[in-house]
Amino acid sequence: MGRDSWGQWSAAEAADWIRRPAADDDKYRRGVVGLFTGSAEYPGAAVLGVEAAHRTGVGMVRYAGPKAVRAAVLAHRPETVVQPGRVQAWVLGSGLDAGHRSFLTSGELQHALASGLPVVLDAGALDLVGTHTGPTVITPHAGELARLLSSREIDATVDDVRADPGAWAARAARELRVVTLLKGATTYVCDPEGTRFALHASTHWLAAAGTGDVLAGILGALAATHHEILSTDATALTRIAATAVFVHGEAARLASDHVAGGPITALDLAGAIPRVVGSLLG
Ligand SMILES: NC(=O)C1=CN([C@@H]2O[C@H](COP(=O)(O)OP(=O)(O)OC[C@H]3O[C@@H](n4cnc5c(N)ncnc54)[C@H](O)[C@@H]3O)[C@@H](O)[C@H]2O)[C@@H](O)CC1
Ligand SMILES: Nc1ncnc2c1ncn2[C@@H]1O[C@H](COP(=O)(O)OP(=O)(O)O)[C@@H](O)[C@H]1O
Secondary structure, three states: HHHOOEEEEOOHHHOOOOOOOOOOOOHHHHOOEEEOOOOOOOOOHHHHHHHHHHOOOOOOEEOOOOHHHHHHHHHHOOOOOOOOOOOOOEEEOOOOOOOHHOOOHHHHHHHHHOOOOOOEEEHHHHHHHOOOOOOOOEEEEEEEEHHHHOOOOOOOOOHHHOHHHHHHHHHHHHOOOOOOEEOOOEEEOOOOOEEEEEEEEOOHHOOOOOOHHHHHHHHHHHHOOOOOHHHOOOOOHHHHHHHHHHHHHHHHHHHHOOOOOOOOHHHHHHHHHHHHHHHHHH
């Protein structure tokens, strides 16, 4: 399957999925994103996803992850709410290790998956695909997709996925019945109905630890701001996912331009998100 059969996703299309706050909005109407991410081993993944969600523009970011990580999240973003409460979309798994999930963590993840709310499954929650009840998007890289498919008795090596990423992303969407966002220099976004977009990265400086955690935060925030549409039209999630990749790529370009085309960190990337959102709205 060639790249040509994949649609592009333009700035104008992305702009349609950025919600501008209105006079009658409050923080709940604007959307609450919940994150169960991070672990004692990878606290940074939680900080990065929370930071990206705030920067994307959402009414509230609720962090529900392990207690051991909450102080780090609050130290970086005191705006974050750590009390349980209303959530309109979930981000699960960044910085979690599927092989070492505590009883408590498993219970919290199952609770979120059973909620019927839109869910972003990343990294250490990818193995839970299929136990969801709401609109779901998975965000693997090539290694994670190969592992996930193999665990479902679909033989795929990392090299197979790297050789034909679009075909494997499409197959994952079909067989797992979820929106699939396969990360890489080109990111493939597709769904079981056959809608598909390929987005080429604006800069290869993006290939750095933590940038995927930032993408999950952007995507969760956009899903939360569109929770009402998603409750009646789950197919919107494919376009929301493409928009998240677009925003992520543009933020990387801006952040790198800011340092004369030099390297960027995941936090630099998150810091550039508001300018992308602003220019899309403008
Ligand atoms: N600051 C932090 O706390 C960070 C935490 N992270 C977390 O670290 C955990 C492990 O993440 P890893 O991505 O290392 O996953 P894994 O350790 O599960 O997988 C990495 C393996 O997949 C292979 N692979 C194949 N294609 C790849 C690709 N395109 N990108 C990366 N690896 C590829 C690698 O060779 C490697 O063997 C995740 O939970 C992740 O969310 C990372 O996001 C990095 C930053
Ligand atoms: N060669 C590359 N050029 C541009 N972008 C890349 C390249 N490789 C990976 N990326 C992007 O970088 C991000 C890496 O995410 P991920 O693999 O989850 O890393 P992490 O888990 O460290 O956050 C993804 O958005 C992916 O699309």
